[in-house]
Amino acid sequence: MSEFPLPSEAPRAVELFNLPPKDRALERVRLVNEMRVEKVGDRDQPAWPVDLVGDAEHAAAFLDLVYQTTPTDRLGATLKFQGAMMVDPVLAERINQGNGVLTVKGGQETTVISISQDKATGKFHCRFGYSAKGTSIEKSYGNNVNINITNNPDFITDESIFRLYRLTGNPSFTEILGIRAELKGRGATASAQFKPIDPKRHYATLGFNPYALRFLDEETFETLVKGMKREVARKLHPDVAHPIKSELDYLKRMLAACDILESKDKRNEYSTWLND
Numbered sequence: 001m002s003e004f005p006l007p008s009e010a011p012r013a014v015e016l017f018n019l020p021p022k023d024r025a026l027e028r029v030r031l032v033n034e035m036r037v038e039k040v041g042d043r044d045q046p047a048w049p050v051d052l053v054g055d056a057e058h059a060a061a062f063l064d065l066v067y068q069t070t071p072t073d074r075l076g077a078t079l080k081f082q083g084a085m086m087v088d089p090v091l092a093e094r095i096n097q098g099n100g101v102l103t104v105k106g107g108q109e110t111t112v113i114s115i116s117q118d119k120a121t122g123k124f125h126c127r128f129g130y131s132a133k134g135t136s137i138e139k140s141y142g143n144n145v146n147i148n149i150t151n152n153p154d155f156i157t158d159e160s161i162f163r164l165y166r167l168t169g170n171p172s173f174t175e176i177l178g179i180r181a182e183l184k185g186r187g188a189t190a191s192a193q194f195k196p197i198d199p200k201r202h203y204a205t206l207g208f209n210p211y212a213l214r215f216l217d218e219e220t221f222e223t224l225v226k227g228m229k230r231e232v233a234r235k236l237h238p239d240v241a242h243p244i245k246s247e248l249d250y251l252k253r254m255l256a257a258c259d260i261l262e263s264k265d266k267r268n269e270y271s272t273w274l275n276d
Helices: 021-034 056-068 089-097 153-168 171-184 186-191 202-206 210-214 218-236 245-261 264-270
Strands: 036-040 050-054 075-080 110-117 124-131 135-139 145-149
Touching: 021 050, 021 056, 021 153, 036 171, 050 056, 050 153, 056 075, 056 089, 056 110, 056 124, 056 153, 075 135, 110 135, 124 153, 153 171, 202 245, 218 245, 245 264
Parallel strands: 075 110
Antiparallel strands: 036 050, 050 124, 110 124, 135 145
16 A cells, blocks of 8 residues: 555545535644644654644644645645545545655745654644745755755744644644744743734633634523523622622623623624634
């Protein structure tokens, strides 16, 4: 069997590329968000500084996510694993033609990835890099691969983390970026200036992961919020209880969060990232 999957070799179980576009987008992001962040800012892998680990299904979802959200002429990749992987047929053909390498010239806004399988564990390492200044991947003599980085690896790390956050909605990436910005000083802080996913912590106040909204229908979510609002008002409202200052502060935060999140219009204005 070829090391890289022909369309006919792809497993028939769950094929992302056969799902309706909206379901395909949700499913691949769900799978990618299940992956473990193994390394960030790895100096041994400056072109793709973020390393996500998962199984074959996760790797396929990762590849589909990047492939579907990156212009063809701005995506470079090296792939090395055993057996077939569930891949978009058009992409599978490109992978086969390049013998596991998708070359890219390295213009602006270049995304590069590397997918490899650990022989000892069978786990897939999906390395990701994004550079506004570009990184090139090209084949040379003897089927070797040349990778040329045209940006500071530290900047590529921050850009890559933020790009993954935009692709997945996963707030853990903003936490990583915030830590890096704090540790690395002024340059990293400047690159981390973006609108946070939950700027006033309304979702956090109610105990929600904001990304859950991509999977919950609006009626279900609004029912949850209204139920929480009734419960906290019943137990802490000054008209029916005698809350201490900390409880009263909590009540104010809860009611403010519910006021925004139970209203479709206010929620959409607050959660602008939902349509990114």
